[in-house]
Amino acid sequence: MKIKHLNNRIAQVFWNGDNSLQFKNFRYLPRWIVVAIDLVLVLCSCYFSLFLIENGNSTFYEVLSINQQVAFLLLVYLATFFTFSTYSGLIRHSTFVDVFKIVMACSLAMLFLVAINFTYYFLYGQKVFLMSFLIVHLSITFTALFSFRLAVKKAYSFFSNSNLKGHDVLIVGVNDDSIALAEALTTSQNQNFNLMGFVSFKKDHQRIKILGKPIIKYGSSFYKIIAPMKVTGLIIAGTPLSLKRKNEMVDRALAHDLKVFYVPDITQWADQEDLSLKIKEIQIEDLLERPVLHLEDVEISKYLNDRVVLITGAAGSIGSEISRQVSKYHPKCLLILDQAESPLYDLELELKEHFPTISYKVILADVRQKDRLEQIFKDHSISVVFHAAAYKHVPMMEEHPKEAVHVNILGTVHLADLAVAYKVERFVMVSTDKAVNPTNVMGASKRAAEMYVQSLQQHIPAHTKFITTRFGNVLGSNGSVIPYFKKQIANGGPVTVTHLDIIRYFMTIPEACQLVLQAGTMGKGGEVFVFDMGPPVKIMDLAKRMIKLSGLQPYADIDIQIIGLRPGEKLYEELLTDASTSLPTHHHKIMIVKDQTMPYEKLVTHLTQITTALQQEKDEAVVHQIKQLVPEFISKNSVFELLDHNATL
Template sequence: MPFLIVNTTVTFVALLSFRLLVKRMYALVSNSKQESYNVLIVGVNDDSIALAEALSTSKNQNFNLAGFISFRKDHQRIKILGKPIIKYGSKFYDRIAPMKITGIIIAGAQLSITQKNELVDKALANNLKIFSVPEITQWTDKEDVTSKIKEIQIEDLLERDAIHLDDSEISNYLKNRIVLITGGAGSIGSEIVRQVSSYQPECILILDQAESPLYDLELELKEKFPDVHYEVILGDVRCRERILNVFKNHDISVVFHAAAYKHVPMIEKNPKEAVAVNIMGTVNLADLSTQFNIDRFVMVSTDKAVNPTNVMGASKRAAEMYVQALQQNDNVSTKFITTRFGNVLGSNGSVIPYFKKQIENGGPVTVTHQDIIRYFMTIPEACQLVLQAGTMGNGGEIFVFDMGKPVRIMDLAERMIKLSGFQPYQDIDIKIIGLRPGEKLYEELLSDNSTTLPTHHKKIMIAKDKPLDYNIVCIHMEDISNAADSENDSFIVSKIKQLVPEFISKNSVFELLDKKINL
């Protein structure tokens, strides 16, 4: 019996020791494969010091703290956690050369966008990696803080001021309401869902025709917002009967209409689908919203609807014109609100993930024209302004967002390559491939005939586009719808051009239609 006890104990200890040894060896091998950085932390505020303390106690040794960066002279003789503070200035990179620094971490939001861009550009020029970590308030006790340290993204370097919302106004029209969001599984629609969720709605109806993204979103929402009631609806805005049943079965107060086809080259080849979804899908939703006396209908539009040069932009302009005209009817109580903004960073099919994929594959990065520029904003930023615009106006207005400074796509490509640790034209080439069908060199937020009026929110303006008579628009809509029943793309586009006379095709087979009109 004693022998059995001793044998069992020895076997147990041996097995346990072996497992611990294997685990330790695996950790050592894993850590050895991960690149280690000798880093400086920007600033000496609470976020920076908390990050430094976390690094000093972390089991993950990928980041070795070498010191701090300060923009003030009086910090130079001080040490924090035994680490020096280096003044940032003209001789900064010469001073840190002996320290073998390989990375810089920016903690929190202590730098202005201008300061951050300057720091990043000079650090990249000196072959340093740039990392960012959120403010302390976004850390959790369960996480190793090093998991929060990420390489800085191009989205972090937009020259934009923070957006300040009037939460009380937004809450007034969303709290305890049933909200329908079309295109709810898309990049814009899903973010609207997330943001609406924080305003305590009674229920959010998420409608989309994409099955898998809708299912994935449902799983995410159950985890992040367990107290919010959702109903996911697999449906298509083209199907009027399906949408009618949604309105019949729910006492909807607010509609956010984000469902649309948006890829310019794809829609240029398939104008029939643009009519079905972007135009007639909007007609279906707008008509049912008036029929069921919906309080507010907020439509997501695009700067490509302004003086459109492609079918996608023209189809969105046609949708804008319909809801504006519908608003003029005396028996319409619904407030129709249109929001118009430019390109959204990180959205499906946008240039940022496209460039990232090309860089990961070793290039080349393809740009359509060396002088092409675009306005950009982030997905959360765009959706915040959509929610805020929903509080404004008496209906029929087109709200235009302040998109900040336009970005030259060539500069964007070069910067993304540098952020990835490569040199443009040396490690990763950039090729000019020519404008795509319907593509402009630059986008506009206002038509030639529009003026803007300010609102109480400095980032939102009202475009004064005069609406057409509702009956006239309806005649055009019927013509466009009938044309879409054919397979004649030119005939379909010609009917859209009759409703949207400023639609002048560029770099497209439909340019011939403009010549015929001019004759």
């Protein structure tokens, strides 16, 4: 059994690639193999040199036998190989530096052997090595080592050219990033991309060449000019293009059946070896990207640094990103709370890896359980709460309105009341634009949560500052449309859009969370902050562009089907109600919404009625009471529309 186990282990190591040997699919020669091959070459050089010298009628000294001389030479060369690390470079990318290392190693070995030779001669009157043998051996050894590296490099280049189908590409822009990328492409052995030239937006660049490649002016005749060049793709390399120009360029390129690639700016490159991994086909997220935000780090640090921070819903898309960003401000302790076990564990591992100096406590809990939450507040002196725990799936909450009440409304009530009782300094709640003039249970439940924290702020002159942040869809979040479309395209379609005219606002997850942290510095208590989401995006246009970016054609390769609005869904989202007004803040991306606040006693009465309806186990009764609390809640495409109809009779 032991022998069988040993054989299996050897097979794993040498075949399955569970260590750096990877014999099954070599990406590089391990260092010990390089050293071993070099020593074999030195050995072969020794005996070939001996053969040449013997044929020249030379007589060897007898201080050491021939085999002893060979063994001594091997040890000396091995020492010099380690001294100059001749084995450390990637053989297939050998450069002048690697050749220089071989020269230095061979020269040092020769000097050492000559020194030994003459030292022994002065001490004992005879030499150890024949000088002609050492000179011939040096010449043959250097030639062999150099030829080995050259052969590997040529072989790698040959097989790379044979196996890879490269793209003939133009690099967009004439700047430091684009030129650095061009140099990397031409000097590395990356055969995925064959540089054909550069794209310039300035007329005067047409008269010069860079790295021997032409510069082509981008304009109305651009695609006619490049047609004879058989270009198959464009690479956008950290080019400071406006979002409008980038989108226009991508759309035109796709219309001419060109692929579009993107590579980050040069400061994000790890090394040249990673170049092929850095160049990616451009994604829809790159075309919906948002300007870089400038945060007031000092102000954010004031309320997060050395504080105990609780984040609810920490395993979700927004909660996990808030956890990452809060960690950058060195809290005293970060409490990450969620009821989802596996994602919470994954987040814990990630935070410990990237922020090893931060103290974390993972809390598996549900915001519906007030007693459990109270124990957490008792055990920790919490200063800041980021409340991101919520059910957010619109059609599912239409089917399970009681769950929306338990989590989105009552869960918020539990946390807000405990924040007051335990003198939390700041309570930042993450809300949604679906809370504005809601047409579904999910949006109405979030609006009810907003109303409660605003009312609580006015009712109790509390130490706690309640701050609400409201924004729209976030790119790449769990359940969002972009990952869903990607999956549909990967499966061959069809891509399903609920309505031809439906539009949505989008933000990136990091941007949304940065604004949440920033809004936390501004709140005096009771405000609702809304974020500038930029222009809305038509979902039908989004679907078409994603299909084209995949190298396919809408309707021809991937069908698009209109399936009708889902329960509770509306054509467009809003950030303000009809009765709301907005005020600017000192941050251009954040506004304050002024809403009328319901008196606390009246609001508590409504909550009591909602809680009573929960006990009746009737969804209609629960939704009816939510509509009493949130009168602007008018159901759309939902079974609960009948409640609105009856109310008007």
